[in-house]
Amino acid sequence: MVQRPSAAYRECPDAQGRAALRARYVYLILFVLVAIGAWTGWWFYLAGEVRTRTNDWITAQAAQGVEVAYTDFQVGGYPYRIEIEIDNLTVSAPRQPGRPAAAVPHVTVLGLPWNPNLVIASITGPSEFRWTDAKGVEQRATATAASAGLSVGLERGQPQRLALSLADFRLVSTTAPEPITAKVFEIHARRQAGGAAPAADGGSGQSPTAPLAVEVAIDGENIHMAATPDQPLGPDIERLALTLGLAGPLPRLVPGTAPRELVAAWAQAGGTLEITRAETKWASLDLTMTGSFSVDSQMRPIGATSGRIGGLEPLIDGAVARGRISDGQASSIKQALNAIGFIARDAQGRVPVAINIQDGRIMFGPVPVGQVGPIF
Numbered sequence: 370m371v372q373r374p375s376a377a378y379r380e381c382p383d384a385q386g387r388a389a390l391r392a393r394y395v396y397l398i399l400f401v402l403v404a405i406g407a408w409t410g411w412w413f414y415l416a417g418e419v420r421t422r423t424n425d426w427i428t429a430q431a432a433q434g435v436e437v438a439y440t441d442f443q444v445g446g447y448p449y450r451i452e453i454e455i456d457n458l459t460v461s462a463p464r465q466p467g468r469p470a471a472a473v474p475h476v477t478v479l480g481l482p483w484n485p486n487l488v489i490a491s492i493t494g495p496s497e498f499r500w501t502d503a504k505g506v507e508q509r510a511t512a513t514a515a516s517a518g519l520s521v522g523l524e525r526g527q528p529q530r531l532a533l534s535l536a537d538f539r540l541v542s543t544t545a546p547e548p549i550t551a552k553v554f555e556i557h558a559r560r561q562a563g564g565a566a567p568a569a570d571g572g573s574g575q576s577p578t579a580p581l582a583v584e585v586a587i588d589g590e591n592i593h594m595a596a597t598p599d600q601p602l603g604p605d606i607e608r609l610a611l612t613l614g615l616a617g618p619l620p621r622l623v624p625g626t627a628p629r630e631l632v633a634a635w636a637q638a639g640g641t642l643e644i645t646r647a648e649t650k651w652a653s654l655d656l657t658m659t660g661s662f663s664v665d666s667q668m669r670p671i672g673a674t675s676g677r678i679g680g681l682e683p684l685i686d687g688a689v690a691r692g693r694i695s696d697g698q699a700s701s702i703k704q705a706l707n708a709i710g711f712i713a714r715d716a717q718g719r720v721p722v723a724i725n726i727q728d729g730r731i732m733f734g735p736v737p738v739g740q741v742g743p744i745f
């Protein structure tokens with residue numbers, strides 16, 4: 370006769386299973402608590418580092434003549450992010466030419482502990498700017514926006530990419546008779562390798578362009594500028610798109626150095642301003658261009674640009690009215706445009722054009738259309 374196991378024996382495996390399950394829960398709870406503790410410690414370490422590095426940066430800026438101050442600095446956002454709230458941020462450079470200064474009522478800066486190479490910021494309230502012009506007169510400007518966002522991409526702790534986005538932007542300045550506004554205005558910038566231009570290829574007959582050191586893209590929609598009597602196209606720009614690149618080694622920025630000296634050093638080292646995209650729809654003007662520019666020994670712009678343009682007649686008539694070109698020159702330009710357009714006008718009504726600036730003269734194709742003086 371086969372005996373059945375006792376009830377106590379039958380329940381033993383179940384008891385063992387429950388004990389093992391309880392142990393798993395205990396280990397899981399301990400693991401979660403350790404992870405929470407480690408993450409909390411890491412978060413507070415980062416928060417402390419933010420305060421320390423911010424103070425170190427402010428001290429370093431002060432040594433270079435740039436004064437940074439605020440009334441309140443709070444670090445929060447635990448546990449998912451680092452969130453910095455700054456009240457009444459001011460930045461000024463009293464030893465720099467023009468003594469520029471800026472004041473922002475509130476700045477929020479966000480960082481992700483798991484991605485320290487991305488910083489996102491937003492600005493709330495009207496930003497105030499102050500500077501002294503060439504005549505020694507203090508000028509002021511106030512900028513507001515429905516939303517103002519800034520993001521910075523870092524590599525090895527150094528800024529490499531920047532993006533600024535403004536919606537319903539409005540700028541009131543003592544230098545403009547009326548506010549400047551834009552429905553959308555964006556700036557994107559990034560640093561690149563840069564360096565000197567490679568050696569010229571004797572067979573090509575052309576001097577190679579130096580690698581880009583900085584590239585900036587500007588995009589705007591529904592821009593309204595201050596109306597002036599010498600503005601033949603009017604104050605409203607429907608669309609603006611511009612991509613610029615600074616090529617060649619950039620001079621070291623030393624506080625107190627005049628802009629003329631910086632530009633001269635950059636140009637002497639082979640620096641050029643590369644326009645890889647220039648597009649605008651401004652009243653009748655419909656333009657798309659590319660070009661390359663620098664400055665000569667007299668600090669006058671020098672370079673060339675080419676592309677397609679339509680609706681140029683108001684600009685030509687405006688140049689005649691201001692005495693920049695003669696009636697004969699205007700007639701020659703219009704005839705040339707009509708002749709080119711007869712065989713090369715595109716679907717948007719634009720014609721190919723080439724503009725050269727050299728020795729202080731502006732040439733529209735073979736026709737001289739004006740002069741340009743030193744920029745400093």
